[in-house]
Amino acid sequence: MSAVPGAILPANxxxxxxxHAFTTLRHGAGVSAPPFDSFNLGARCGDDSEAVRANRAELQRRGLPAAPHWLQQVHGTGVIRFDAASLPGQGDEPEADAAVTASAGTVLAILTADCLSxxxxxxxxREVAAAHAGWRGLAGGVxxxxxEAMHAPATQVLAWLGPAAGPQAYEIGAEVRDAFLAEDASAGTAFVPTRPGHWTVDLYALARIRLRRAGMADADIxxxxxxxxxDPQRFYSHRRDARTGRMATLVWIDP
Known part of the structure; x- marks a missing residue:
């Protein structure tokens, strides 16, 4: 893979x-004007459509084996498989918040701007997957x-948690906390009280709890x-800026 200099964060x-897997950064490539400057890859956040097409084309030219399979994300738990016999038409963006493939050269893509990828x-x-996990999707079980959609058992899977709203800055209300505690009281360790009826939340900790419960070893996360x-220099943030672009997190198997 040839990297996009200054425009990607490789998965660690x-x-x-x-x-291969990485998350794009907001600068270092792209043509989008403020407030989407400059490497916005989201087509539904208000940016000029021609700029988004140019950014996506630039991304593909910088080392991807094929155009990414974008999703119409809805903060749900739907998962779609992109295998050789079930690939949608070029340009289609099915409604789902996660994707799985065992097809070499098929690039999966998730868009975020605070949600966890x-x-x-x-x-x-032999198999890869990508998931968009905002708090609703995370609580819902995405x-x-x-x-579950992968053929490999959870004990034989690795995961990388991409950039997300961090626990020092992401404040939420009772609705969010209640959604997690209703299913698992141990999730309470991911919430720190800030003011009456509000807490900061650690999405990374919640993701680790859920992945461990699903059968993954902590050492594999x-x-x-x-x-x-x-981090406004590197990342888009809807919570911080409201009107902003989207990073893409991509994963694929060499063809």
């Missing part, structure tokens, strides 16, 4: 041979549904520790 995980790879390198809200 022991990926199997032939598996998670990529998965079977330890034998990570568990993604693992990598990443975390970044904050999109606190």
């Amino acid at each position: 995980w022991p990926a199997p041979a032939g598996v 998670v990529v998965f790879a079977a330890k034998d390198g 990570l568990e549904r993604t693992l 990598h990443g975390g520790g970044l904050c999109t809200i606190s």
